Amino acid sequence: MKNVFFPLAIVGLLVIGCSKDDEQMIPIFPSVINESKLVTTSNTSGKISYTNLLASNPETKNLTITSTDADGAYYDSSKDEFILASRTNNRLELYKGVSSSVKNNTDNVSLQFSSTASEFNNPREIFVVKDKVVVTQDQNAANGNTNKFLVYQKTTSSFTLLNSYTLNFKVWGIHIDGTTLYAIADLTGDVVVFNDFFSNADGAITPTKRVTIEGLIRTHGITFSKTDNRMILTDVGSAASDVDGGLIVINNFSNVIANTSNGGTVALADQIRIYGPNSKLGNPVDVAYDNVTNKIYVAERLNAGGQVLTFALPTSTADATPEKSVLEPGVSSVYLIRK
Template sequence: DEILVASRSQNKLEIYGGVQNAVSTNATSLSLALASASEFTNAREVAVAGDKIVVTQDQSPSNANTNKLLVYQRSGSSLSLRNAYTVNFKTWGIAMEGTTLYAVADLTGDLLVFENFFNLPSGSIMPTKRVTIAGLVRTHGIAYAKSDDRMVLTDVGAAASDSDGGLIVINNFSSVINATPNGGTIALTNQVRVYGPLSTLGNPVDVAYDAVSQRIYVAERANMGGRLLTFALPTTTADTAPAAARLEPGISSVYVHRK
């Protein structure tokens, strides 16, 4: 019953409690239950695996232009920095599956895989595998569901455009990524793509996927000032309109939790 936030104003990992009660009572704020020390700046994303929480730090003058992955250990009422990794790509979205970390490389169309991630010693690290997603201009959002072995990625295209974004779905992801060598490319034939004016995707900066309802939720940052878009799982490549759209100015992240 908690929400984890990587705060870009406080430069801390923050945990807020009492979420269900806040929702049921239509509360306008949440209570801060726990926070880490200030050990990163310009955070982009968080991912959780058991009692471990991973935070991405994107390069900026505030951190000497250093891209990092930071691992925090949750133990009772404390959050402690367990590992800090420097990486040679601009960070944004990440997803954990067991001990494997999937990450996107901002400003590229690349996807990175770090196997046995939590066993890596602190310091500079390299991915187990880095592959290019054919036709993807600039990766940002990432979501993976083991239950149906499906990877969903977003493409923000040109940052200044509010109409050139897209969604990419890779079915049978484990087989596809295993068959793609390090430095290789995942071809268009292994993708189901949603692009075009009907999609209203411009800068889809984050994505969540519900494998039960087979719905994709997108934080669209640019189109109409920011909207939360809901898509039915696409089965063929097409320009598809969202099933639902909700104005949320400034939206930059989305997460789905199914009870």
């Protein structure tokens, strides 16, 4: 999934003080609050995880939810809201209590509300834009082998289905930048683009553009940083292999995609790649990126039963070793919030 970046949050107002002795105007400057948190979901553990990356010794806190199998993490620290797509219950679920559980070292998150069950089946990703939540439905027998995007409106107490779109490709990860939705076409090395996504009427929709990433076997994870114009994709390769996964970084992405025709190919020359046994990448199913620290966070589903891998942003293609690996059984999605 994903990364959301906010400019440094400025707390307080610029106050001008006046001394009784000399009546000199004294500026009182606001303080700056930094925030960097990483959250994940799992397909197997019935847990979500939370890590404060700015702590002197970051520790991962695991918290119990009602869904054993979940995907698509999103966390809003200002409201202490954790949203995910439950694959156990086939619905969106919103939890609260993450911050208090971490602060008090308890395991006490609570389900506040959910979407109506059965509006989708086999969800793989979510993306939140203001009060909209977009869900991807991956085809399976239970949903009639139908790939979909579903758009929900979130209020303080409910999720309401606004739009449902059927797709002509097998879907997994998505990223939304403004009104443009980027998605991967599962079982291929393709990225698809939908301009003015939210203006579509219900029903079948087709991409504005579809391009192939040269050398990429099977895409899953996708994230885009507008700040530095950088796209990052994951390659799971063969689902059964624990050594053929990879990361692909495309710098200057807006120009690269604009200069690639519909149906065209993004060449290897436009990519920086991490592949090889040192990388521990077998089935990297999701990715997040911090453009302040230039760190890449990967949900690696296969190796060691699931782990979150941290990489430095590569400047050249290599078999890079992760800077850090944290065991997280069944990890299925990763989300970064940076303020």
